[in-house]
Amino acid sequence: MKTRRTFLRQSGALAIGTMLLPTFSFAVNKDQKFGVQLYSFRDAMAKDAMGTLKKIADIGFKEIESARSDKGLYYGLAPKEIKKACKDLGMQLTSGHVALDDDFQHTMEQAVASGQEYVICSSLPSKGQTVDNYKKVAEQFNTAGEACKKLGLKFGYHNHEYEFESDNGTVLYDVLMDNTDENLVHMELDLGWVVVAGKDPLDYFEQYPGRFPLWHLKDMDMDKKESTEFGKGGLDLDGIMAHQKESGVKHIYIEQEEYASTPFESMKENMAFLKNR
Numbered sequence: 001m002k003t004r005r006t007f008l009r010q011s012g013a014l015a016i017g018t019m020l021l022p023t024f025s026f027a028v029n030k031d032q033k034f035g036v037q038l039y040s041f042r043d044a045m046a047k048d049a050m051g052t053l054k055k056i057a058d059i060g061f062k063e064i065e066s067a068r069s070d071k072g073l074y075y076g077l078a079p080k081e082i083k084k085a086c087k088d089l090g091m092q093l094t095s096g097h098v099a100l101d102d103d104f105q106h107t108m109e110q111a112v113a114s115g116q117e118y119v120i121c122s123s124l125p126s127k128g129q130t131v132d133n134y135k136k137v138a139e140q141f142n143t144a145g146e147a148c149k150k151l152g153l154k155f156g157y158h159n160h161e162y163e164f165e166s167d168n169g170t171v172l173y174d175v176l177m178d179n180t181d182e183n184l185v186h187m188e189l190d191l192g193w194v195v196v197a198g199k200d201p202l203d204y205f206e207q208y209p210g211r212f213p214l215w216h217l218k219d220m221d222m223d224k225k226e227s228t229e230f231g232k233g234g235l236d237l238d239g240i241m242a243h244q245k246e247s248g249v250k251h252i253y254i255e256q257e258e259y260a261s262t263p264f265e266s267m268k269e270n271m272a273f274l275k276n277r
Contacts, residue, residue, distance in 0.1 A: 034274065035063030035094065037216060037255040038075065041263050042067070045075040050085060055264060057089035060271050065253045066096035066114075068122070073098065079113035094251055095188075095214060097122040097158065100144055108151050118214060118251075119148055120156045120188050124163075131167045131175055138179035145184025156186035156214060161225075164197035171199075177208050188214035189247070190255070195235055196225050202243060210248035216255045217241075227256045229266050230273035238277065 036056060038045055044052040046069060056064070064086055069075050073096055074082040086093045095118035098107045111119045125140055126133060141157060148155040163173040177187070189212040194201050205212070217240075219233035220226065230237060244252075259266040 032252075033062040034060075034217075034271065035065055035251055035253040036061045036267065037065045037067060037097070037253045039067040039097070040254070040256050040267065042069065044263065045069070046071060049075040049077050049082075053082075053085050053089060053091070056267075057091050059264070059267050061254075061267075062091055063095075063251060063253070064091055064093045065118075065120075065251075066093060066116070068097060068099065073107065073110055074114065079110045079115075083113070083115045094118065095120055095156075095253070099123070100125040100140060104144065104147075108148060108153060111153055112151050116153075118154045118156055118186065118188075120158050120214070122158050123160070129162065129165055129167060129172060131170050131172065134167075134172045134175035135179050138176050138185075141176070141180050141185045145181065149184060154186050154213075155184065156188050158188040158214075158216065159190050159193055161193045161197045164194065164199050177204075177211065182211055186214065187212050188216060190216040190218070191240055192216065192218035192220040192227060192233075192235065192255075196220055196222065201240055201247075205243050205246040209246055212247040213250045215247070215249050215252045217252050218255050226258045228258065229256070229260060230270045241277075 041052050041056065044055075053064075064082075066074050066082070073079075077085065082093055093114055093116045096111060096114070096116050097120050098104075098111075100121045108119060121141070121144070124133075124137055126137060141155065145155040157176065159173060163176070165172055187208075189201060189204065191201050194204070217237070218227045219230045219235050219237060221228045221232070222234035227233075254267065254270055256263065256266050256270065
């Protein structure tokens with residue numbers, strides 16, 4: 001079993017405070033598929049979903065993760081419409097961000113119709129930065145995971161920064177990890193928020209190997225605490241990407257909420273960064 005010291009030596013990742021510069025290049029498999037979280041194109045999707053999906057395909061993305069909007073789970077498109085649109089463009093809708101709420105049954109039914117594999121809860125269903133609340137949430141996640149499994153779906157959770165706060169010395173995200181069934185709850189690790197929270201993703205790959213089948217890959221401006229184009233922020237993207245196997249990742253979605261110019265130009269830059277590693 002790899003020790004933490006071995007992990008750091010192999011990745012070149014230092015403590016979070018110095019996790020600022022790439023330490024070596026990783027080789028991107030020519031067959032590796034990168035996806036994108038549609039929230040990155042939220043304004044364009046709201047105005048012209050079909051046209052925006054075409055532009056996304058032209059950039060080179062092969063997988064799509066949807067996000068809730070004022071127009072529903074698929075920016076005004078019906079589940080079967082977005083499924084067909086993605087297929088026609090050489091892409092696949094593989095995941096979607098949803099709420100774990102009273103409408104969850106309908107959410108699951110839409111996910112089945114869309115053909116997506118994962119249903120990802122994008123925020124805590126109940127507020128409260130305490131161990132007790134996170135244990136309660138873990139139970140809700142297990143229940144949701146069972147419901148999704150019966151329909152052929154996989155349930156998961158996407159973190160932000162606040163889950164890595166502590167309650168009486170216990171990291172709250174760890175409470176979720178320790179109290180959810182890995183066969184029912186599939187974690188989507190937002191790497192940018194992990195690092196902004198002062199944690200190292202490699203620690204989580206080591207502590208919970210194989211528990212992170214989905215990633216949000218993003219670079220972060222550590223001063224502004226907002227996303228930026230790859231190579232311009234504070235993440236050791238090379239070191240993180242070199243440890244895909246340990247994390248168990250199967251789907252990597254690029255997400256960027258803030259841009260130097262437009263989301264389309266930023267995403268072209270991000271894809272070029274990955275191809276040139």
